[in-house]
Amino acid sequence: MGILEKISEIEKEIAQTQKNKATEYHLGLLKAKLAKYRPQLLEPSKSAPSKGEGFDVMKSGNACVALIGYPSVGKSTFLSLMTPTASDAASYEFTALTCIPGLTEYKGANIQLLDRPRIIEGAAQGKGRGRQVIAVACTGEVQRSLLEKELESMDIRLDKHKPNIYFRPKKGGGISFNSTVTLTQCSEKLVQLILHEYKIFSAEVLFREDCSPDEFINVIVGNWVYVPCLYVYNKIDQISMEEVDCLARKPNSVVISCGMKLNLEMLWEYLALTCIYTKKRGQRLDFTETIILRKGASVEHVCHRIHWSLTSQFKYALVWGSSTKYSLQQVGLTHTTEREDVIQMVKK
Numbered sequence: 001m002g003i004l005e006k007i008s009e010i011e012k013e014i015a016q017t018q019k020n021k022a023t024e025y026h027l028g029l030l031k032a033k034l035a036k037y038r039p040q041l042l043e044p045s046k047s048a049p050s051k052g053e054g055f056d057v058m059k060s061g062n063a064c065v066a067l068i069g070y071p072s073v074g075k076s077t078f079l080s081l082m083t084p085t086a087s088d089a090a091s092y093e094f095t096a097l098t099c100i101p102g103l104t105e106y107k108g109a110n111i112q113l114l115d116r117p118r119i120i121e122g123a124a125q126g127k128g129r130g131r132q133v134i135a136v137a138c139t140g141e142v143q144r145s146l147l148e149k150e151l152e153s154m155d156i157r158l159d160k161h162k163p164n165i166y167f168r169p170k171k172g173g174g175i176s177f178n179s180t181v182t183l184t185q186c187s188e189k190l191v192q193l194i195l196h197e198y199k200i201f202s203a204e205v206l207f208r209e210d211c212s213p214d215e216f217i218n219v220i221v222g223n224w225v226y227v228p229c230l231y232v233y234n235k236i237d238q239i240s241m242e243e244v245d246c247l248a249r250k251p252n253s254v255v256i257s258c259g260m261k262l263n264l265e266m267l268w269e270y271l272a273l274t275c276i277y278t279k280k281r282g283q284r285l286d287f288t289e290t291i292i293l294r295k296g297a298s299v300e301h302v303c304h305r306i307h308w309s310l311t312s313q314f315k316y317a318l319v320w321g322s323s324t325k326y327s328l329q330q331v332g333l334t335h336t337t338e339r340e341d342v343i344q345m346v347k348k
Contacts (some may be wrong), residue, residue: 028190028213032197035217061110063290074234077258079115106268108275109292134220158229163215166206179207274339302332
């Protein structure tokens with residue numbers, strides 16, 4: 001029996017098993033087995049390498065954005081509009097079959113866009129080269145839920161945080177289990193059964209939040225990827241204003257029109273990038289050289305970007321800008337910077 005057949009059988013058994021106290025341990029073990037099989041979908045075939053172009057692309061720029069979507073939603077058109085890169089765009093489906101990178105500049109930041117081949121339902125099981133597409137992705141109401149389902153089946157979690165669970169395998173001494181909160185989804189017995197499924201018989205486990213069996217399995221395996229996501233609704237020129245308003249009010253969502261070039265710049269605001277200028281003592285400020293950081297970065301982050309050894313030599317920094325109460329304010333490593341601040345480092 002192949003991997004896909006094993007996964008299909010386990011998923012069918014999970015769907016047919018009634019969820020209650022009597023079956024929670026059985027369901028936990030099934031989910032643990034499922035988590036072991038799914039990563040094997042992404043493993044390269046041991047047979048002769050197949051012909052064709054790959055999906056891996058070297059990252060560049062200050063931020064990397066993967067465009068994930070169903071056929072004919074305008075991803076290739078968007079890439080062609082925002083970058084000098086020409087990505088095939090047509091009114092029929094699957095015009096892009098490989099990963100196409102492009103680079104755009106916005107307020108001093110270089111942003112890399114990756115146009116992925118379209119995802120279709122069943123992509124996580126390999127349909128339409130979907131396994132490769134999802135493997136390199138960081139990504140209407142029906143399409144949104146289907147995309148989330150496909151990505152979650154390949155261990156990609158959108159706009160979620162890593163479970164707050166402490167886990168450390170040991171060489172002996174059995175399993176030590178504790179929790180700082182009331183657990184409603186996991187129990188000590190279920191945790192032990194899941195660990196035994198992974199041949200782990202000695203470990204320290206501490207739950208700091210009420211997590212599910214799936215989240216605990218991820219802590220053991222460590223294969224889930226947590227990425228921020230922005231849902232982009234294209235072709236708003238083809239629907240009513242009431243529908244546009246409804247979509248725009250959804251969380252982590254923005255409405256655009258590639259055809260009419262509407263609202264395209266709004267996308268970059270969600271990247272939360274900020275630029276910082278550095279000044280050397282006794283020299284004029286050069287506004288052509290900027291450091292791009294995430295919003296809320298500290299002076300310590302700026303030091304790391306300049307040189308890895310600067311933190312150990314740091315004495316204080318002089319800052320001009322909106323993050324200070326007055327110009328030339330002397331600050332330490334923990335000071336939070338704001339956009340277009342000017343910083344002069346002073347060493348010991």
